[in-house]
Amino acid sequence: MRHGRLGLLLFLLPALGHAEFEFDFDVERYERKPYEVSGYLQGTFEHFLLDRDSALYALNFPDGQRRDFQRYRATGNVSGQYRWDNTTLNGRLHAEWRDDVFGSGDDVTVQELYLNHRSSDRLSAEMGKRTLRWGTGYAWNPVAFLERPKDPTDPDLTREGFVLAQAEYVRSFAGPLRTLVLNPLILPVNDDLNEDFGADSALNPAGRVYLLYRDTDIHLTARASGSRPGALGIALSRNLAPHFEVHAELAGFGRRELTVVDDDGTLGSRDARSTDVLLGLRYLTQGETTWIAEYYRNGAGYTRQEIRNFFDLARESGEDPRAQRRAAQARASGYGAPQVMRDYLYLRVRNNEPWDLLHWAVGGTAIVNLNDGSASLIPELSYTGIANLELRGRLATLTGGQNTEFGERQNDWRLEFRARYSF
């Protein structure tokens, strides 16, 4: 009898397999609703192994006792949209709770909240808090004049916008110029609005022109002098072959004052009028491995002597509280920004389903400081085998000798596990 049931089951198995493909497709489920809500919940665990000989360890841990620490983070990111007629209200809320050796805290940020109104197919206007994304680069965007800094080790993270008003005019053509987009805007700064964009109150007019000309993306960007110096930029992108894309950005900035640590450890400033350059490519091999390589020239970046002076000051922090205050001030004024020196190379490699491992991806990111040879190397592994859940593990290691940018950071390595559930 048992054999009979087994036989019947074996007989039915192919039919069951076939039944799997009798798909239904209920299109009515996907009719447009007036509102949409989506987002993710994320938990992150990080373990830091500290480099007790480094300059930034001395600044962050003046007592010199700690060897390692853990950080726990819980993040929620919710996006919503409500539509009526030709107007939409869009918002994105970011909430984070964090606990580590420096203490616990939580933070809720409205990353975006703006109204968009389309008066025709070609013309629209927006007002509110909006995150702009200008440029063609992956890790860096020198022409992104109205954005908060991007983290090149995780460039896809959401970022907070600024309050602004902008218009957009789009026109399509049949000739070599296929698309034209005009995008003027203002980003006002005063004591109550966008105060972290710059100290001086100003309207900060800016704009972008986008052209798709002979299969090449061309972005022209500009920012008038106001709360920040004036700037002009151009960004290009083009597919040279179905598997090979190249991109470039060039940005020129007006005069600005840069905080520097002098040879005697005091804080001074120097004038900087810089030109930033980005050259990059994206290449897909036959084995489905994607390579992204970028060279970035930070024209106003610190020299090796200027960064050495900062590290010397940071090392004094443990013994001299005044040095600690100056070093913390220098860090807040510019030395704490990512990629503060002049020439960098970025390399990212990613292969989906290596060795036929379903839902796994393996890859790595390297950021090399070409001025001192130090580097950040981040191998990573991710798994997406459970619907809407992504698990990611990364090991961020830092290499470099004394007085090098990555060699003087507070940790030797950082191990990170992240789970993200999308809804």
Next chain:
Amino acid sequence: MIRSIRARFAAIILLAILGCGPLWAVDADALLAEVDQRMQPGALEMYRKIINVEPDGRSREFVLYTVRSGADSMAAVFLDPASERGRSTLRLGDNMWLYIPDVGRPIRITSLQSVVGGVFSNTDILRLDFSVEYTATLLEDDGEQYVLDLQARGPDVAYDRLKMWVDQQTRTPAKIEAYAATGLLIKTLEYSRITDFGDGIVRPAMLETTSPLQRGYRSVMLFSGIARRDFPDEVFSLSYLPRIGDLRR
């Protein structure tokens, strides 16, 4: 006078030959254009469900809303699953971009990549008219199907050569084999479930793809809600990518 009679006689013989042989009677490029017209008749909108069936039997589903205009303009937005929702892709001729809501900026992608994994590449998902990318030659006519050999018009096309079996009754493809320039078979696409979508649109509602390069995998595309609809050219621009989903009715 004699020369004129000879010329007329030659013309009659030539017409008789052309009239007798079906292989001679079919203009392959015109047939391919007709296939395009039946598969994607002008400006339209449609919904597609992609199911990637994995070697262990598990499957993963994606739902896309797609709009199309002219011969080389197409845009699509993911409606499901939640982890992909809002991702949009745009194709203008040989140019392809991907917009990821978190990143907020369209990036250029390559046609050979796959934004959904599985056997379908971006080219399969954002397919232009075959006649835009290929020239056709008739290989065979067995009375039920025509067999066409399609050669890529330029190096930017994802598959160098296609062999297409066309159903003579519906003038839609029944099967396509895609080959690399080396002659290697990259994938096989099989169409089925001929469906009347209304408004004169009669075409397959299911496409199944396998690849000898990805053994054990199978990808299926279901078509639904195909309807004729005109869109302004401005819809097919990078600026509009975040709003493609708003076009749904």
